[in-house]
Amino acid sequence: MSEVKEFKGLSKEEIKKFEFLSDKYADDTFKCIRCSYCQAKCPSWEEFGWVSHSARGRIQTARGIVEGKLRPSEYMLRAVFTCNMCDYCLLKCPAGLPTTDIIRALKHDLAKQGYYVGVHKKLVERIQKYGNPYGEDPAKRADWMKEE
Amino acid sequence: MDEKIIEELKNIVGEEDVSTDPLEIYVHSRDSAPFQGFADVIVRPESTEEVSQILKLANDYKIPVYPRGSGTSICGGPIPVLGGIVLAMYKMNRIIEFDRENLMVTVEPGVICDDLNEFLAPYGYFFPPDPGSSNAATIGGMVGHNAGGMLALKYGTTKDWIQWLEVVLPGGKVIRTGSNTLKSVSDYDLTKLFCASEGTLGVVTKIGMRVAPKPKYYRTVLFYFDDLRKAGNAIVNVRSSGVVPAALEIIDRISMKTAGEYTGMDLPEAEAMLIVQTDGLVEEQVQREIEICFEAAKKAEPIEWMMAETEEERNKAWAARKAAYPALVRTSPATTCMEDMSVPVPKIPDALVKLQKIPERVNNLVSIGIFGHAGDGNLHPTFQYDEREPEQREAFFKALDIMYREIALPMGGTVTGEHGIGLIRAKYLIDEYGAEVVELMKGIKKVFDPNNIMNPDKGKPWGVIEV
Ligand SMILES: Cc1cc2nc3c(=O)[nH]c(=O)nc-3n(C[C@H](O)[C@H](O)[C@H](O)COP(=O)(O)OP(=O)(O)OC[C@H]3O[C@@H](n4cnc5c(N)ncnc54)[C@H](O)[C@@H]3O)c2cc1C
Numbered sequence: 001m002s003e004v005k006e007f008k009g010l011s012k013e014e015i016k017k018f019e020f021l022s023d024k025y026a027d028d029t030f031k032c033i034r035c036s037y038c039q040a041k042c043p044s045w046e047e048f049g050w051v052s053h054s055a056r057g058r059i060q061t062a063r064g065i066v067e068g069k070l071r072p073s074e075y076m077l078r079a080v081f082t083c084n085m086c087d088y089c090l091l092k093c094p095a096g097l098p099t100t101d102i103i104r105a106l107k108h109d110l111a112k113q114g115y116y117v118g119v120h121k122k123l124v125e126r127i128q129k130y131g132n133p134y135g136e137d138p139a140k141r142a143d144w145m146k147e148e
Numbered sequence: 149m150d151e152k153i154i155e156e157l158k159n160i161v162g163e164e165d166v167s168t169d170p171l172e173i174y175v176h177s178r179d180s181a182p183f184q185g186f187a188d189v190i191v192r193p194e195s196t197e198e199v200s201q202i203l204k205l206a207n208d209y210k211i212p213v214y215p216r217g218s219g220t221s222i223c224g225g226p227i228p229v230l231g232g233i234v235l236a237m238y239k240m241n242r243i244i245e246f247d248r249e250n251l252m253v254t255v256e257p258g259v260i261c262d263d264l265n266e267f268l269a270p271y272g273y274f275f276p277p278d279p280g281s282s283n284a285a286t287i288g289g290m291v292g293h294n295a296g297g298m299l300a301l302k303y304g305t306t307k308d309w310i311q312w313l314e315v316v317l318p319g320g321k322v323i324r325t326g327s328n329t330l331k332s333v334s335d336y337d338l339t340k341l342f343c344a345s346e347g348t349l350g351v352v353t354k355i356g357m358r359v360a361p362k363p364k365y366y367r368t369v370l371f372y373f374d375d376l377r378k379a380g381n382a383i384v385n386v387r388s389s390g391v392v393p394a395a396l397e398i399i400d401r402i403s404m405k406t407a408g409e410y411t412g413m414d415l416p417e418a419e420a421m422l423i424v425q426t427d428g429l430v431e432e433q434v435q436r437e438i439e440i441c442f443e444a445a446k447k448a449e450p451i452e453w454m455m456a457e458t459e460e461e462r463n464k465a466w467a468a469r470k471a472a473y474p475a476l477v478r479t480s481p482a483t484t485c486m487e488d489m490s491v492p493v494p495k496i497p498d499a500l501v502k503l504q505k506i507p508e509r510v511n512n513l514v515s516i517g518i519f520g521h522a523g524d525g526n527l528h529p530t531f532q533y534d535e536r537e538p539e540q541r542e543a544f545f546k547a548l549d550i551m552y553r554e555i556a557l558p559m560g561g562t563v564t565g566e567h568g569i570g571l572i573r574a575k576y577l578i579d580e581y582g583a584e585v586v587e588l589m590k591g592i593k594k595v596f597d598p599n600n601i602m603n604p605d606k607g608k609p610w611g612v613i614e615v
């Protein structure tokens with residue numbers, strides 16, 4: 001039979017870097033009573049069917065980061081960034097948690113430390129290179145106008 | 149866990165239905181109670197056949213298995229405390245058949261209670277057990293804990309509606325208990341044995357249950373009392389009036405205050421609030437019944453009351469009761485834990501007085517608000533504290549000892565009316581039943597699960613581990 005396991009996450013110093021999450025929402029993540037009211041119709045839960053990809057899962061992910069039991073991973077990025085910020089969980093939460101704000105903070109802190117998904121990487125590169133997310137040459141910006 | 153076993157699990161259910169990712173393991177490490185345990189792998193079976201193969205594998209290698217519905221249990225029921233396999237029933241969520249002539253519905257365990265009722269509503273039927281968590285709780289989880297709710301006084305709890313179960317036993321054997329007939333005494337009533345067995349005997353894979361005609365009319369009356377004993381008398385009077393109300397709920401002063409602040413409702417200063425509701429298919433009868441309940445409760449001298457005439461008034465009458473728990477969650481410093489004890493109905497006032505004093509006995513390191521199903525004696529003392537503070541966590545567990553050992557049990561009550569044993573109440577079972585009965589239960593467990601792989605060391609008071 002397996003042993004009782006412990007989970008090692010981020011160190012105290014590393015957690016501090018999740019500043020938005022730990023400064024504003026740490027207590028909220030502990031207030032989540034894990035009732036799943038936010039889960040049943042969360043669109044990404046309906047699509048993927050894994051708790052990590054549901055509203056309850058994302059609030060727990062935030063708690064896992066601040067309590068030092070989780071560390072960022074590719075899988076976590078996918079789980080967090082497949083939230084479409086529809087606010088269904090916000091309406092359903094009996095604890096009155098600012099669910100989408102917590103998820104936004106989680107996304108923000110992850111991205112700020114360089115953890116973002118492929119498509120975001122592309123957008124950032126384009127903005128840095130062209131000043132817009134479309135990767136279009138700014139000099140051609142007015143080309144759509146016809147000459148009179 | 150051995151990679152070979154993970155591979156075998158993938159062969160059974162397919163790669164996409166097996167996860168060993170630390171994040172997935174973490175989000176399956178808790179239910180709604182303040183405990184945590186980490187599995188090695190989460191598996192999402194889709195059929196009885198897959199569950200059977202998994203239980204054969206687990207039994208061969210003696211790997212713990214934890215069935216899981218939505219993880220809303222408030223006792224640590226589905227927490228994988230010894231590692232092993234979490235059997236997440238998410239994909240087994242089909243409503244298989246509705247037999248309108250025999251008034252029975254067959255479902256898989258992952259169906260959510262509200263979804264079932266949404267399906268039944270157009271036909272004019274409903275599945276009456278109504279946990280507050282009905283928008284999340286699965287039928288499998290409701291069988292696991294024999295869930296009840298506000299309507300239990302009139303309609304009973306989950307087990308009263310289950311006719312038969314398909315269950316996979318450790319080793320993979322598939323059995324069917326019970327029958328489609330309304331009456332049958334040909335077995336030891338294995339169906340009811342599985343209800344509240346908390347996943348410790350086998351995995352429920354199909355459920356056959358009765359449904360009831362959905363009431364068309366409701367009447368509600370609300371009372372405020374300046375004395376808990378008067379409220380207690382009102383409960384006794386209503387219960388002996390000859391009418392069985394659909395709901396008879398109580399909220400104590402502290403919960404009323406918190407709920408009032410949270411909803412912005414202007415509630416009177418009172419020691420307790422009672423709500424009585426009648427329901428049925430014939431309007432005159434429902435009306436007459438509420439009048440009888442009203443007269444009965446009034447004899448106990450309420451300070452105020454409100455007979456809800458319209459739907460709007462009815463919603464208003466229920467607002468404070470429905471807000472009681474969310475309000476406590478919102479005002480908690482961090483952790484909120486809804487507890488569950490039942491006492492014989494006439495003991496409710498005594499129990500409330502004693503429960504309200506618990507925080508003083510633990511240096512006010514926890515707070516408490518109380519509400520519950522007064523009609524059947526089932527109270528939900530709800531504790532607020534911060535589990536990150538070791539002192540407060542310790543005080544919470546001490547408060548539970550006081551509540552169960554010094555209040556519920558000496559009053560002839562039980563340590564759980566509907567939430568289950570899980571981790572949180574396992575240690576009180578010997579207090580409630582004595583060692584001999586517990587030994588008998590242990591024997592039953594051994595018959596079904598000789599290798600102790602099903603939700604091991606949990607649900608019942610042997611080998612309880614502290615987490
Ligand atoms: C806000 C809130 C309000 C609640 N209100 C009520 C209430 O009013 N009344 C009430 O009774 N409860 C209530 N509960 C407790 C809880 O919701 C119920 O016990 C519910 O039935 C659990 O369902 P679940 O799908 O979440 O099951 P889980 O929590 O996932 O599991 C519960 C138990 O059943 C077992 N289990 C699950 N599926 C199976 C299966 N297929 N085969 C065998 N065993 C299985 C698990 O191993 C576990 O031991 C409430 C909980 C919350 C958070």
Ligand code: SF4
Pocket residue numbers: 038041042043044045054055056058082083084085086087088089090099100103
């Ligand atoms: S906001 Fe995100 S987490 Fe919340 S319900 Fe919508 S998709 Fe799910």
Ligand code: SF4
Pocket residue numbers: 031032033034035036037038039055056059089092093094095096097099
């Ligand atoms: S509804 Fe709120 S309290 Fe319940 S699980 Fe979701 S975030 Fe947590």
